[in-house]
Amino acid sequence: MSAKLLDGASAGAAIRAELQSRVRALPRPPGLAVILAGDNAGSESYVRAKIKAAGELGLLSELIRLPAKLTTPDVLAHIADLNHRPEIDGILVQLPLPPQVDAAAALLAVDPAKDVDGFHPLNLGNLVSHRPGPLPCTPAGIMELLRRNEIAVEGREAVVVGRSDIVGKPLALLLLRAHATVTICHSRTPNLPEVCRRAELLFAAIGRPALLDERHIRPGAVVVDVGVNALTRREDVERYFPGDAKRLAEFERRGRTLIGDVDPRAAAALASAATPVPGGVGPLTVAMLMANTVAAAERRF
Ligand code: GUN
Numbered sequence: 001m002s003a004k005l006l007d008g009a010s011a012g013a014a015i016r017a018e019l020q021s022r023v024r025a026l027p028r029p030p031g032l033a034v035i036l037a038g039d040n041a042g043s044e045s046y047v048r049a050k051i052k053a054a055g056e057l058g059l060l061s062e063l064i065r066l067p068a069k070l071t072t073p074d075v076l077a078h079i080a081d082l083n084h085r086p087e088i089d090g091i092l093v094q095l096p097l098p099p100q101v102d103a104a105a106a107l108l109a110v111d112p113a114k115d116v117d118g119f120h121p122l123n124l125g126n127l128v129s130h131r132p133g134p135l136p137c138t139p140a141g142i143m144e145l146l147r148r149n150e151i152a153v154e155g156r157e158a159v160v161v162g163r164s165d166i167v168g169k170p171l172a173l174l175l176l177r178a179h180a181t182v183t184i185c186h187s188r189t190p191n192l193p194e195v196c197r198r199a200e201l202l203f204a205a206i207g208r209p210a211l212l213d214e215r216h217i218r219p220g221a222v223v224v225d226v227g228v229n230a231l232t233r234r235e236d237v238e239r240y241f242p243g244d245a246k247r248l249a250e251f252e253r254r255g256r257t258l259i260g261d262v263d264p265r266a267a268a269a270l271a272s273a274a275t276p277v278p279g280g281v282g283p284l285t286v287a288m289l290m291a292n293t294v295a296a297a298e299r300r301f
Contacts, residue, residue: 002268002269003223003267003268003270003272003273003274004149004272004273004274005273005274005275005276006145006149006222006224006273006274006275006276006280007276007279007280008141008145008275008276008279008280008281008282008283008284009279009283011144011145011148011149011283011284011287012141012283012284012286012287013283014148015144015284015287015288015290015291016056016057016287016290019057019290019291019294020057020058022294022298023058023059023294024058026294026297026298026301027301028087029058029059029060030059030060030089030090030293030294030296030297031059031060031061031062031085031087031088031089031090032050032059032060032061032062032088032089032090032091032092032116032289032293033061033062033063033064033082033085033088033091033092034047034050034061034062034063034064034092034094035064035075035078035079035082035091035092035093035094036063036064036065036066036094037065037066037067037068037070037075037094037097037098037101038066038067038068038097038098039068040096042228043094043095043096046094047063047094049282049286050092050286050289051063053286053287053289053290054290054293057290057294059290059293059294060087062088064078064082066078068098069098069100070098070101071100071101072100072101072102072105072106075093075097075101075106075109076105076106076109079091079093079110080109082114083109083110083111083114088114089114089116089293089296089297089300090114090115090116090292090293090296090297091110091111091114091115091116092116092117092289093106093107093110093117093119095166107119107120107121108120108121112133113296113299113300114296115134116137116292116293116296117134117136117137117292118133118134118135118136118137118140118170118292119136119165119166124170127170127173128173130177134292134296135170135174135288135292136167136170137284137285137286137289137292138166138167138171138205138226138281138284138285138288139167139170139171139173139174140174140288140291140292141281141284141285141287141288142171142174142203142224142226142281142284143174143175143178144284144287144288145224145275145280145281145284146201146222146224149273151201151222151273153175153178153179153180153201154178154179154180155179155180155181156180156200156201157180157181157183157198157199157200157201158172158175158180158181158182158183158199158200158201158202158203159182159183159185159195159196159198159199159201159202159203160172160175160182160183160185160203160205161185161186161192161196161202161203161204161205161206161211161212161261162185162186162203162204162205162206162207162226162261163184163186164205167205167226168184168186168203168205169184171205172184175201180201183195183198183199186206187206192216193215193216196212196215196216196217196218197215197216197217197218198218199218199221200218200220200221200222201221201222201224202216202217202218202221202222202223202224202271203224203226204223204224204225204226204227204260204261204262205226205227205261206227206261207227207228207229207261208227208229208261209227209229209230209231209236209259209260209261210229210240210259210260210261210262210263210264211261211262212261212262212263212266213262213263213265213266214263214265214266214269214270216262216266217262217266217267217270217271218270219270220270220271220272221270221271221272222271222272222273222274223262223267223271223274223275224274224275224280224281225260225261225267225274225275225276225277225280225281226260226261226281227259227260227261227262227277228258228260228277228282229258229259229260229261230256230257230258230259231256231257231258231259232255232256234251236259237251237257240259240263240264240265241257241264242265258277258278259277260275260277260280262274264276264277
């Protein structure tokens with residue numbers, strides 16, 4: 001079997017194009033503020049993509065860069081300011097925050113009406129209890145990717161590997177809401193391959209390069225890979241991407257290439273459909289952030 005590619009780049013572009021008329025219908029551009037603290041390379045590139053997408057859609061965006069040594073009160077002061085500014089409709093605190101900062105306190109401080117990540121406990125409660133509200137961007141994007149590729153969820157066996165607050169937990173709730181039978185696995189799950197092989201829909205969000213392989217994938221499963229990991233050794237690139245000249249060229253140029261949490265050889269061989277890394281889930285996260293920001297602006301008018 002050769003897996004169908006679930007193309008997140010084109011789905012993300014379609015979602016952003018659909019938002020254009022809603023942006024134009026508003027009396028002023030929706031405003032998105034992003035707080036980025038410290039110098040995490042991953043966060044830098046995610047935030048760059050978010051700011052770029054906001055600009056292309058005609059949103060007002062503001063990047064607030066804070067030093068790695070900031071304190072919890074510093075972050076809270078910035079959030080309070082953004083909560084009060086009328087031209088700001090959406091506030092995003094890029095995670096992870098530096099370790100000395102109380103991240104839970106920061107997420108709690110964001111005005112729930114401006115919480116475009118859906119991370120405020122009030123909005124997480126809305127998600128749990130099926131009430132309207134912003135949904136966390138990556139899980140919402142994954143559901144949108146499934147919908148746009150006409151992949152059924154209702155009544156199917158879904159296995160989510162990873163229990164983070166950002167992806168695993170909210171994704172499991174959305175799958176449950178869509179009537180899947182949901183299993184959540186994590187680092188202490190015994191017999192991980194066996195549990196994963198039950199999955200008609202397999203979601204990998206653990207942050208470990210190529211952890212899931214042919215032992216974990218049921219033939220014909222749909223595999224959604226949320227992982228973004230760097231390969232920095234040539235032998236790993238040759239092993240996971242055999243005969244892939246483009247990958248090797250990228251590695252030669254940049255000294256690294258990205259890989260997900262699923263061995264791409266196993267996904268290509270066994271899955272009926274699979275997301276690439278990059279170009280799978282990532283662009284959906286960005287598109288859903290735009291959607292949440294536009295929706296937040298619409299509600300405020
Ligand atoms: N860090 C990794 N993913 C995300 C995300 O979707 N939102 C925020 N705020 N931080 C992240």
